[in-house]
Amino acid sequence: MIRLISLPMFMTFSISTVLYFFILILHFKKDIVTRKSLKIFLFLLTANTIYLLAFGLFLNSENNLEFLNIINRILIISSIFIFIFFFHFLTIFFSLRLKRIVVVFYGFGLLFSILACINTSLFLEKEFLKTSIYYTGLQFGIFFKLWAVFAISILLSSGIALFLGYRKNIKNNKSKPIFFYFLVLSTITWIIAGVTDSLTAIQIVDFPPLSWLGSLLLIANVLILIFETIDNLNFKINNLYDQLIHDHLTGCYSKSYFEIELNRIIHGLERVNTINCLVFFDIDNFKIINDTHGHLCGDYILKEIIRITTHILRPEDILARYGGDEFMILLTNIDSHEEVKHVVERIRKNIDQHHFIYHHKNINCTCSFGAVHFDDSIIELHVNNEHLFALSDTALYNSKKNGRNQIDVVKL
Incomplete structure (x- = not known):
C-alpha cells in the first residue's frame, strides 16, 4: 500500500474533523453557519469514515493481493476528497471568495479518481512493489506523482485558507493575533513534516518526531479555536442577557x-x-x-x-x-x-x-x-x-x- 497518510497524519485528520464538527455545531446553534457548510462538512465526515473503514480492512487483508488492489484505490479516492471537502468547508466557514479554486480542485479530484479506478502504468499498476523503505503498495507512474503534488497543493491551500480566515477575524476583532501566528507555525510544520514525505516519494523531512509535533500543534490550534468560539458565544450570551434585564437608554432594570x-x-x-x-x-x-x-x-x-x-x-x-x-x-x-x-x-x-x-x-x-x-x-x-x-x-x-x-x- 502506498502510505497515503502516516499515523500522526491520520490521527490529525480524524481528531481535527471531530473538533471542527463541534465548532460547527456551536455556530450552527446560533444560526451563524449556513446549511451549505454543514452539508459540506457531512460530506467530509463521510469521506473520512470511508477512509477509516478502508484502512481497517487493509490492516486485516493479509496477503489477498486482489483485495489489497481495490482497497488501495479506495484509500486514494477517499483521501483526495477528504482534502477537497476540508478546503471547501474552510472557504465557507471563513466566508472566503475562493469559489473558482474550489471548482478546479473538484475537477482535478474527479479526474484523478477516475484514473485511480484504471490499471495503467501511468498512474497505478496492478503490481506491488518488491522492496521499499517508506512505501509498500502498488507500482505508481508519472501521473500518480502529479496526483501527489495536487494533494500537497490542496493542503497548502487549506493552510492559506486558515491563514486568510484568521487574518479576516483579527481585522474584525474576533480573534487574537497570538492564535494567528500559532496557526501558521502549526500548519507549516504539519504540511512539511507530515504530508509531503507521506504522500509522495518527495522526501523533504525524514524526522518522525517532527511529524508528530506538527500534528499535535494543529490539533492544539483547533482546540484553541474551540475555546475561543465558546468564549465568543459566552460573550454574546452575556450581552444578550444584559440587554434583556437592563433598559438600553437609562441603564436601569427592564x-x-x-x-x-x-x-x-x-x-x-x-x-x-x-x-x-x-x-x-x-x-x-x-x-x-x-x-x-x-x-x-x-x-x-x-x-x-x-x-x-x-x-x-x-x-x-x-x-x-x-x-x-x-x-x-x-x-x-x-x-x-x-x-x-x-x-x-x-x-x-x-x-x-x-x-x-x-x-x-x-x-x-x-x-x-x-x-x-x-x-x-x-x-x-x-x-x-x-x-x-x-x-x-x-x-x-x-x-x-x-x-x-x-x-x-x-x-x-
Missing part, C-alpha cells in the same frame, strides 16, 4: 426583569414575612417637554431622574423602567409603613427641586407617585403581580387627579 423579581419576592413571603412596597411613578406633562424641547431633551430628563432616584435607593431595592416615562420601584424589607412614605417623598422632593439644565435652559420637571404596601397577607388574599400593578396604577391615577407632583399610598 420591565421583564422587574416582574421576575417581584414574583420572587411574593413567593418568598411564605418563608420570611416582611413589609414590601411597589411604587409606580411617571413624569408629569412629559409629552409637553418632548414637544417643546425635543426628544433628546426627553431622554436627558429620563436619565437624570434615574440617577436621582438610584442615589436615594438602597442597593437591595429595584428600579426599573416600565415603559416610556413610567418607572417602578420595589422596596424590600421595609421596617414600617411610615418609612415607605418617607423614601418616596424624598425621591419626589429631590426631583422637584433638581435643576434640569438642557442646552443652557432650566426645565421644570415633577413626578407623581402611586405606592402599595404588601406583606404575607397577599398570599391568603391570592394577590399576584397583576393585582399589585393595578393597585399601584390606581394610586398613581389618584395622585395625578389630585394635582400631580404628589404621593398616594394604598395598603392591602
Whole structure:
C-alpha cells in the first residue's frame, strides 16, 4: 500500500474533523453557519469514515493481493476528497471568495479518481512493489506523482485558507493575533513534516518526531479555536442577557426583569414575612417637554431622574423602567409603613427641586407617585403581580387627579 497518510497524519485528520464538527455545531446553534457548510462538512465526515473503514480492512487483508488492489484505490479516492471537502468547508466557514479554486480542485479530484479506478502504468499498476523503505503498495507512474503534488497543493491551500480566515477575524476583532501566528507555525510544520514525505516519494523531512509535533500543534490550534468560539458565544450570551434585564437608554432594570423579581419576592413571603412596597411613578406633562424641547431633551430628563432616584435607593431595592416615562420601584424589607412614605417623598422632593439644565435652559420637571404596601397577607388574599400593578396604577391615577407632583399610598 502506498502510505497515503502516516499515523500522526491520520490521527490529525480524524481528531481535527471531530473538533471542527463541534465548532460547527456551536455556530450552527446560533444560526451563524449556513446549511451549505454543514452539508459540506457531512460530506467530509463521510469521506473520512470511508477512509477509516478502508484502512481497517487493509490492516486485516493479509496477503489477498486482489483485495489489497481495490482497497488501495479506495484509500486514494477517499483521501483526495477528504482534502477537497476540508478546503471547501474552510472557504465557507471563513466566508472566503475562493469559489473558482474550489471548482478546479473538484475537477482535478474527479479526474484523478477516475484514473485511480484504471490499471495503467501511468498512474497505478496492478503490481506491488518488491522492496521499499517508506512505501509498500502498488507500482505508481508519472501521473500518480502529479496526483501527489495536487494533494500537497490542496493542503497548502487549506493552510492559506486558515491563514486568510484568521487574518479576516483579527481585522474584525474576533480573534487574537497570538492564535494567528500559532496557526501558521502549526500548519507549516504539519504540511512539511507530515504530508509531503507521506504522500509522495518527495522526501523533504525524514524526522518522525517532527511529524508528530506538527500534528499535535494543529490539533492544539483547533482546540484553541474551540475555546475561543465558546468564549465568543459566552460573550454574546452575556450581552444578550444584559440587554434583556437592563433598559438600553437609562441603564436601569427592564420591565421583564422587574416582574421576575417581584414574583420572587411574593413567593418568598411564605418563608420570611416582611413589609414590601411597589411604587409606580411617571413624569408629569412629559409629552409637553418632548414637544417643546425635543426628544433628546426627553431622554436627558429620563436619565437624570434615574440617577436621582438610584442615589436615594438602597442597593437591595429595584428600579426599573416600565415603559416610556413610567418607572417602578420595589422596596424590600421595609421596617414600617411610615418609612415607605418617607423614601418616596424624598425621591419626589429631590426631583422637584433638581435643576434640569438642557442646552443652557432650566426645565421644570415633577413626578407623581402611586405606592402599595404588601406583606404575607397577599398570599391568603391570592394577590399576584397583576393585582399589585393595578393597585399601584390606581394610586398613581389618584395622585395625578389630585394635582400631580404628589404621593398616594394604598395598603392591602
